[in-house]
Amino acid sequence: YSSPTQEQSNIKQLKVNVQKENLQVYLRIRPVTSRESIQDVPKDCVSLEGVDTVVLKAPSYCQSSWHSDKNLPQTLQKFNFTKVLGPDSSQRQVFEGTVSPLVRGVLEGRDAVVFTYGVTNAGKTFTFLGPERDAGILPRSLSVIFRSLEGRLSADCSLKPQRCKDVTKLTRLQQTNEATLKNQLLKLLKQSDSQKPNLSQSSTCSSEGDSRISSASTSSDTIANISANSSAAESDSFQLTADSTTEFSVWVSFCEIYRENIHDLLETQEPRTQKRNLLRLAQDVKGNSFIKDLRWVQVQSAEEAYKIMKIGKKNQSLFATKLNQLSSRSHSMFSIRILRLEKTGLMRVKSVSELCLCDLAGSERCTRTQSQGERLKEAGNINTSLLTLGKCLNAMRLNQHHRVPQHVPFRESKLTHFLQGFLCGRGAVCMIVNISQCPSAYDETLTVLKFSALAQKVVVLTSRPVLPPVAPKRTARELSMIINQAVCPS
Numbered sequence: 001y002s003s004p005t006q007e008q009s010n011i012k013q014l015k016v017n018v019q020k021e022n023l024q025v026y027l028r029i030r031p032v033t034s035r036e037s038i039q040d041v042p043k044d045c046v047s048l049e050g051v052d053t054v055v056l057k058a059p060s061y062c063q064s065s066w067h068s069d070k071n072l073p074q075t076l077q078k079f080n081f082t083k084v085l086g087p088d089s090s091q092r093q094v095f096e097g098t099v100s101p102l103v104r105g106v107l108e109g110r111d112a113v114v115f116t117y118g119v120t121n122a123g124k125t126f127t128f129l130g131p132e133r134d135a136g137i138l139p140r141s142l143s144v145i146f147r148s149l150e151g152r153l154s155a156d157c158s159l160k161p162q163r164c165k166d167v168t169k170l171t172r173l174q175q176t177n178e179a180t181l182k183n184q185l186l187k188l189l190k191q192s193d194s195q196k197p198n199l200s201q202s203s204t205c206s207s208e209g210d211s212r213i214s215s216a217s218t219s220s221d222t223i224a225n226i227s228a229n230s231s232a233a234e235s236d237s238f239q240l241t242a243d244s245t246t247e248f249s250v251w252v253s254f255c256e257i258y259r260e261n262i263h264d265l266l267e268t269q270e271p272r273t274q275k276r277n278l279l280r281l282a283q284d285v286k287g288n289s290f291i292k293d294l295r296w297v298q299v300q301s302a303e304e305a306y307k308i309m310k311i312g313k314k315n316q317s318l319f320a321t322k323l324n325q326l327s328s329r330s331h332s333m334f335s336i337r338i339l340r341l342e343k344t345g346l347m348r349v350k351s352v353s354e355l356c357l358c359d360l361a362g363s364e365r366c367t368r369t370q371s372q373g374e375r376l377k378e379a380g381n382i383n384t385s386l387l388t389l390g391k392c393l394n395a396m397r398l399n400q401h402h403r404v405p406q407h408v409p410f411r412e413s414k415l416t417h418f419l420q421g422f423l424c425g426r427g428a429v430c431m432i433v434n435i436s437q438c439p440s441a442y443d444e445t446l447t448v449l450k451f452s453a454l455a456q457k458v459v460v461l462t463s464r465p466v467l468p469p470v471a472p473k474r475t476a477r478e479l480s481m482i483i484n485q486a487v488c489p490s
């Protein structure tokens, strides 16, 4: 075991290696839908101030009684964000202003996570997936990734884990026979294509909304539309910083967390029963959480990846119907992994980077949705995950100011356990908060804005501190204390 002075110098060493930045929190305000405008949504409920501030005005019915701070005439409240995207912002603007820089990072070998946060009907899925003709951040990310990697994709799918032992994240990649899995998935897709109505029913946007997906358009249209609708080409792909001996391969996975259970959405079997395979979270040697036995599928194009995502989406809603619940009650995570391969001699994996896109469940309280029985349990569980996320962010924020590090309860929910690595410096973290302008959603909107204001203050590491090579064996808690000491200004 190292001496106290050795410990001190280790901490000093860590401080040098650590980079910090605020969590990126973006706000997107949903435009008023045609159904809402009939009820006449007042213009000044939610208003923009500059590029990064939003002002929320309490509707008249709750102006007197509903405020926590009774000393102030708080009919108006201001909240700051990294950037506010107003109701007029297009899908393209949202992508370019939020996720696009992260996609560039992922292509350069860094990890990133994006998650949407807000109540049901606030526009999370619209932002995440979008309607077929107006693609959201997921299809856009796929499009940019594959355009950037054009001509550089490796045809080799024979990489075995033992050949890339140095890359720990890879060890799970070849668990299933991915070629067979992919064939099964593509067969499924063919079947669902021939039963078009089913596919469009399970499609991306929530059923309660007024934007219907045209069943005539196909997955490849969605991807093709992205570039067809854009005139400026500079952000449609990124220049790679890789020499000619480097090739790439792209893998995707799709899973959901429902009632604190993790399920693979790339199931190839018809979900007959409520019994589904449960997946567990595990930790690799770098301390990053990963989902054990999750299926990863190698993809050769954005269209293919998008099609596979649609199968997952269909599975999600099939399960949801079986359980008589809305699919918006689960958190879904679509991940894209990019492998950099060294072509010279024996094919070797140089690095693996991951972009994880999470569409989180609605953050509403259960009283609002009148949950009862099963539903109540469900809503309770969703809140456990989101509540824990709040607790974690709060503890992280406090750790920035206190010498004695607070315990951050990452392990209290599946979602936070999953996000732990990202929140502790594995890569960039981007949160997109969605709100609507309806006065009827005022309470919820206020809660969401307060939550995001808290998140906005959290400082995350952008590069994980490198632990000393001969570190003695420690418990996770000891390690987190050392890292905390390095991060917290003392």
Ligand code: ADP
Residues within 6 Å of the ligand: 029, 030, 031, 033, 118, 119, 120, 121, 122, 123, 124, 125, 126, 127, 205, 206, 208, 209, 210, 211, 328, 362, 434
């Ligand atoms: P959530 O996933 O948060 O429950 P949705 O994404 O399903 O919400 O959005 C609810 C409704 O509002 C849908 O009909 C969707 O098409 C519409 N909508 C959301 N955001 C926008 C937007 N930026 N522009 C146009 N319509 C939108």
Ligand code: MG
Residues within 6 Å of the ligand: 121, 124, 125, 126, 206, 328
């Ligand atoms: Mg949704």
